[in-house]
Amino acid sequence: MSGKLYVARDSHVAARNLGGEMMVMSARNSTLYTLNPVATAIWEAADGVTPLDEIVANRICAQFDVAPEVALKDAETLVAELAGHGILVVSDRPIVRAAAATENSR
């Protein structure tokens, strides 16, 4: 992938941090996913307007001590996989929603 990528949590998921593990369920098919720490960090930062490379630089590289290029490549693969499961939305432009309520998944 080249160029900026933007990621946002799908509007039809439920999520909760259960003792340090992020559990995510898609309302489309009621499948439950457990996210590892890296995926959790991306998930929590996926506001639709912060580019993925910034998320990786600010949340992944610092916390997990990994080189930016490696981390970004892995993150791109990860978000594509999560998008395939319908729990993240990935776009090459900012994802802005009309919903008024702020999202807050702990």
Added chain:
Amino acid sequence: MEQMNARAQRLGIPLGVQLDLTYRCNERCVHCYLDHDDHGEMTTAEITDLLDQLADAGTFFLNISGGEILLRKDLFPIVEYARAKSFCVKLKTNAMLIGGKEAKRIQDLGVDSVQISIYSHRPAVHDAITKVRGSLDRSIKAIRFLREQGLHVIIANVLMVQNFSDYPGVKSLAAELGVGLTIDPTITPMMDGNRKILDLNIDPKSLAEIFQDPTLLGDAPEVCTPPKGPDEDALNSTPCSAGHTAAYVSPYGDVYPCVQFPLPTGNVRRQKFLDIWRNSSGMNDVRSITLRDLPSCSACVHGGTCTRCPGLAYQEGNMRGPSLQDCEKSFARTGVPSENLKQKKLSPLELVQIHELVQIQA
């Protein structure tokens, strides 16, 4: 899901909470255990504050029920707030007030599923139970609207004397509508303690026919095989999720271990939910109980396989005692009487009480 539940239990997290928004209802089902008068329901602000607390406590599954939830004018703002807090929201409703617009809104909000009570495929029988003429037609219309939106719908078929022979018809109806189905022969006592409605329970002989219906059973030999008695794992097990990973909150803020377990543990209008959950003597008493602590059930051959509900046992007088309704289910399933039934020396072939169909209100 099992791992999630096990983790929540280890951490003491109330993973699933049923929140009844109102006991008001536009039906008057003959078997309903609720007082339908409004005694001061929580306001929208009280409910959203509660949702904040539940999210902080780790609650993931939020079952919103009643009464009839569509009678709350603030239902959709509440659901929207809950979804913004990332709850997995499931709705329970008779759906009579769900049209195309409401169905679309429910879909847009990302609700996980909608459960709808259907008592029979025959309008005369269903409407006699709800006491509302035309209620079956309206509920089915609503199911079609919800399905058009791609929503996951489940029909809940409570069986009682008036309708138990109609469950095959309800099963066919569910298949035709493309929805799931749950069947339950449990009649819950009134919340005020009145047990008269238990007269609506199916007789033991008919219950046995239902429990041994091969079209309803998954692994029939496994379900119906006479039990061997509880092993060590079973004796150390907890009865159910009530008070462990599940709780119930009434429209008036009362917190119980479960909707069917009306043991008062606190009220969120006076206390924080997490304080009640973690520190109330009632919740901690419930959590302390394992099968080993139950005097007659621990010695019962059904100990490891019974669906004993501690809430029904509590309503029979002792949360550490047996639940007669579950004793009868175990007997219906296997033909082996429980310790409790043997002690009561009940005959499995009691006379069937004849009940008139309730007249539909005009």
